[in-house]
Amino acid sequence: MCESRGVRTAPSLALLVAPLFASLCAVAACAEPTPDPPDEQRPDGVALCYSPAAEAHPATAAFWAALGGGDRAARADVVDQLEAAVVEQPDQEELHLLLGLADLWTLAEPLPGEEAPAAQLPAALGARDHLRRAYELCPTDHRIAAWLGPVLVRFGRTLNNPDMVAEGLAVLDQGVAAYPSFVLFSRLLVFADEPRDSPDFQRALDAVVANRDACAATPGDPACTDHPRAAHNREGAAVFMGDALAKAGRRADAAEAYQAAMAEPGYAGWAFQAVLASRLSTLDARIAAFATADPTDDPPVAWAVTDQCAMCHTR
Numbered sequence: 001m002c003e004s005r006g007v008r009t010a011p012s013l014a015l016l017v018a019p020l021f022a023s024l025c026a027v028a029a030c031a032e033p034t035p036d037p038p039d040e041q042r043p044d045g046v047a048l049c050y051s052p053a054a055e056a057h058p059a060t061a062a063f064w065a066a067l068g069g070g071d072r073a074a075r076a077d078v079v080d081q082l083e084a085a086v087v088e089q090p091d092q093e094e095l096h097l098l099l100g101l102a103d104l105w106t107l108a109e110p111l112p113g114e115e116a117p118a119a120q121l122p123a124a125l126g127a128r129d130h131l132r133r134a135y136e137l138c139p140t141d142h143r144i145a146a147w148l149g150p151v152l153v154r155f156g157r158t159l160n161n162p163d164m165v166a167e168g169l170a171v172l173d174q175g176v177a178a179y180p181s182f183v184l185f186s187r188l189l190v191f192a193d194e195p196r197d198s199p200d201f202q203r204a205l206d207a208v209v210a211n212r213d214a215c216a217a218t219p220g221d222p223a224c225t226d227h228p229r230a231a232h233n234r235e236g237a238a239v240f241m242g243d244a245l246a247k248a249g250r251r252a253d254a255a256e257a258y259q260a261a262m263a264e265p266g267y268a269g270w271a272f273q274a275v276l277a278s279r280l281s282t283l284d285a286r287i288a289a290f291a292t293a294d295p296t297d298d299p300p301v302a303w304a305v306t307d308q309c310a311m312c313h314t315r
Contacts, residue, residue, distance in 0.1 A: 046179050049138035054094035059085040063098045064229060070314035072111050078102055086130070093138040100130035104147065109306050127151055135171075143223075145175020146183040150190050181214035182223035185237070188244055189303050196247050196290055208244050229313075232270045235261040236312030239272070240302040242279060247290045247301070255283060272311050 054060060059081035066074040082099040089095060103126040106114060114120065131148040135141070152168030155161070172190070175183035187207035194200040215224035226233045238261035245254035258279050261267060279286070286299045302308055 046142055046182075047138075047140040049093040049141060051092060051094070053089065054092040057085055057089075057092075057095065060094065060098060063102060067105065067309065067313050068229070068231065068315045070310045072105075072109055075102065075106060075111075079106070091137060093134045093141060096130045096134040096137065097141075097144065100127045100134060100147065103127035103130065104151075105309055109309050124151075124155070128155060142175045142178035143182050145171045145178075146186040149175060149183075150186050153190050179223075181211065181218050181221050184211040184214060185223075185240075188240065192244055192247070192301070192303055195295070196249070201248070204244060205248050208241050212241070226264065226266050231313065231315045232264075232266055232272075233312050234264050235267055235270045235272070235276075236302075238264075239275060239279065239311060243301045243303070246279075246283060246286050247298075249287055249291060251283060251287055254287075255280065258283075271314055272307070275311070 059078070062074070062078045062081050065071070066078050079099065079102050082095060082102055085095045086092070086099055103123040106123040107120055107127065110120065127147070128151045131144055131151060135144040135148055138144070149168045149170075149172030152171060153165050154168075156164030156166075156168060169190075172183065172186055176187070184207045188204045188211070191200045191204035191207075194204070215221065218224060224234070226235075230236075238257050242254045242257035245257055258276055261270075261276055264270075267273070282299070289297050289299050302311065
């Protein structure tokens, strides 16, 4: 089963992995799991397989405390706790899911010493294996597609394996069909780094618009709201969406996305107000930089910075 730690792999693979996984936490960043209420209370209708034992497990509490507190120093201990928990309770979806997400957090927001490709490879493998296992244990929890699909796509691209890329895209499509307001965001992240005039970047842009429309149709959906486990979900998502629209050169739409975050009830307590202010004050320069043929002068984007998880989750 999920034997991802202590893996001995050729250095050439390790050297390829870290850059390609840099944005994966953002897949999770603005739409994290919430406790499992009865199906009739879920606006998305997705059936989860959480159990009281997994939800009450100390490792579950430790994960949410560390992520919500932005406590990266506690993350290694959280991973250790979750690894022990999945050994004790190997058939618990929630524990595998949280371990996979903890690995994604490690990839996206590494501590000093964790940036090296060889150090990141075990986390990349762990994310893949534990997300796979979570989906196997609960094939009706289509939120998992939002993370597993991009992991498979990026592994496939790294290994030049078109079948794995196709598998990842198929997983994403399955998730989008079942839960569009949650999973569409991942299409943005899979294609957002493509050249802005390419068909693939257009797929990312289409996902932004479709995600916005899906949330408008389901305003109470936890994927579309701030909630205790993603306290600034909407504010953080506005930065991701605004950055994609700015890259596309859609100035008015980008400004509208950024400004929408400022109207959120939680905005006053959001630690990243300066990021949003900078986006608005430099919007014309950002659009101009994206418009050049040289990608090296592109400005920073939300899906490739080392506080991408924190933007949505830090309380």
